[in-house]
Amino acid sequence: MDSINQFFIDYGYWGMALASFLAGTFVPFSSEAVMATLLATTGMDPFLTILSGTIGNVLGSMFNYCIGCVGSVEQISRWMHIKQRKLEKTRDYVEKKGSWIATFSFIPIFGTAISISLGILRANFWGVLFWTIAGKFTRYVIVGYSTMALK
Secondary structure, eight states: HHHHHHHHHHTTHHHHHHHHHHHHHTOOOOHHHHHHHHHSSOOOOOOHHHHHHHHHHHHHHHHHHHHHHOOOOHHHHHTOOHHHHHHHHHHHHHHHHHHGGGGGGTTTHHHHHHHHHHHHHHOOHHHHHHHHHHHHHHHHHHHOOOOOOOO
């Protein structure tokens, strides 16, 4: 794992963006470790590191959202044994005002499920994008500036 992290660290802001993209998708990876190492050891600008992490992670989540758009409520109903009526009610709620749920897509493991589910339920793309940016940026600000405070 150290050699993988070192690869991303060697590429600076681009490495941070790529690590964050992978962590934002269904690939199990910790972009926080890359960010903490970059900020603690390289002297990189904290804001640009946070920005590149946010951009990569948002793109990863939106990739998941697009994967979800390929699926359908009917498939989920069949595979998960959830009544279609309940899924339809959930979809109606998400279509009207549920894109804010994307704020929580920063949560490891659950974030991937949230992003894919919002795609399946056809949540408003722009709403999902906005709330995903809000959640991811907040998380990286906390990680980035916590690292700087401990440095």
